[in-house]
Amino acid sequence: xxxxxxxxxxxxxxxxxxxxxxxxxxxENYSRAVVEAGGLPILLPHxxxxxxxxxxxxxxxxxxxxxxxxxxxxxxxxTRHPTVKTKDRRTAFEFAxxxxxxxxxxxxxxxxxxxxxxxxxxxxALIQHIADEVPGALNHEQPNPRTEPGHSxxxxxxxxxxxxxxxxxxxxxxxxxxxxxxxxxxxxxxARAPDGIIEGIEDPSRRFCLGVQxxxxxxxxxxxGKIFAAFVAAAAAS
Numbered sequence: 265x266x267x268x269x270x271x272x273x274x275x276x277x278x279x280x281x282x283x284x285x286x287x288x289x290x291x292e293n294y295s296r297a298v299v300e301a302g303g304l305p306i307l308l309p310h311x312x313x314x315x316x317x318x319x320x321x322x323x324x325x326x327x328x329x330x331x332x333x334x335x336x337x338x339x340x341x342x343t344r345h346p347t348v349k350t351k352d353r354r355t356a357f358e359f360a361x362x363x364x365x366x367x368x369x370x371x372x373x374x375x376x377x378x379x380x381x382x383x384x385x386x387x388x389a390l391i392q393h394i395a396d397e398v399p400g401a402l403n404h405e406q407p408n409p410r411t412e413p414g415h416s417x418x419x420x421x422x423x424x425x426x427x428x429x430x431x432x433x434x435x436x437x438x439x440x441x442x443x444x445x446x447x448x449x450x451x452x453x454x455a456r457a458p459d460g461i462i463e464g465i466e467d468p469s470r471r472f473c474l475g476v477q478x479x480x481x482x483x484x485x486x487x488x489g490k491i492f493a494a495f496v497a498a499a500a501a502s
Contacts, residue, residue, distance in 0.1 A: 268323035268499035270303040273361070273378070275330035276310060276354050294328060294375075297481040300489070301496035308361065310353045315360035324371040324472075324499030327358055327378025329479065333442055334377075336392060339384045345392035347441060359385060371472035371498040373491070374465075376440055379475030383465055386473075387448040393441055394461065401459045406438045413484050414438035417463040417477075423454035424466045424474055428494040429487035436463070436478035436485070443477060472498035 272295065274288040282289070288309055295305040308318060319325075332351040336344050338359075358378075362385045365372050374382035380390055391397045394404055406414030413435035419426050426432075434455070444462040447453050455464030455476070467473035472495060480488035 265500075267302055267304040268496060268502070269321060270298045270305050270324045270326060270496065270499060271308045271318055271322040271361070272298065272305050272326045273308050273328050273354075273358055274310070275328065275332075276351055290328065291481070293481040294326065297483070297489075297492045298326070298496065301492040303496040303499060308357075310357040312353070312356045312360045315357065315364050318361060319364045319368060319370065322365075322370060323502050324373070324495060325361060325365045326495075327362060327372070327374040327381055329376030329378055329439070330354070332377065333392075334381050334384050334390060336390070339389040341389070341392070345396065347393050355381070366470065366473065369471050370502060371495055372470075372474070373472075373495045374475035375481070376477060376479055377442075379465060379477050380440075380442055380444065382473075382475045383444040383451070386451050386465070386467060388451060388465075389445045391443045391445045391461075394443055395441070398459065398461065401461065402438075402457060404438045404440050404443070404457070404461065410437045410439060410479060410482055411484065412437065415457055417455040417457055419464075420452075420454050420456075423452060424468065424472070425454040425464050425476070425491075428490050430490075431487050434485050434487045436476075437482055438478060440477060444475075471502070
């Protein structure tokens with residue numbers, strides 16, 4: 265049996281560093297986590313008009329994180345925090361491929377910024393800068409290495425995330441200044457940080473639609489590997 269083909273969205277950077285031309289980027293551990301879970305990763309450049317062509321071949325979709333934010337106009341915000349940094353072509357592609365994947369009921373896993381984009385596609389809004397909007401919030405941009413936990417999250421009972429991990433609490437890394445702001449119709453919050461910040465979402469009406477605010481590809485806890493295993497298993501069954 266062939267391994268399921270898992271599309272992973274790439275990040276984009278302007279000239280400088282790796283190349284004097286614009287370049288795509290992805291940390292190796294995203295692909296490794298997919299391979300270790302039994303999937304075959306394929307990296308997706310930002311071609312919005314090709315989203316459907318990609319989806320015809322994919323069995324599952326991973327929306328990755330990155331050093332950027334979803335344009336607040338996408339969720340109806342009338343103001344834009346000065347820290348917001350957008351990558352408009354990346355967002356246009358990820359909106360197109362995510363909507364198409366949801367229409368096809370393909371398994372979708374949103375990671376960190378990918379969870380935020382998934383939340384917006386599902387009708388939600390975002391906190392644009394946690395430190396300014398949430399009094400007494402934790403530091404969600406942890407100073408210690410991402411291979412270590414930054415804080416814990418409480419996993420909600422009777423959710424897909426709980427069934428996958430079997431844990432009431434998970435130690436997670438943390439590398440974000442934004443977060444899901446609300447719980448729109450059809451979306452279930454499956455994890456929260458000690459300060460109340462939403463750390464995970466899912467849509468139980470779909471076969472597998474899960475977002476986590478941390479980076480499980482770092483395998484900080486046993487639950488992280490279980491997330492990838494469950495996602496790839498769902499893709500294999502599609």
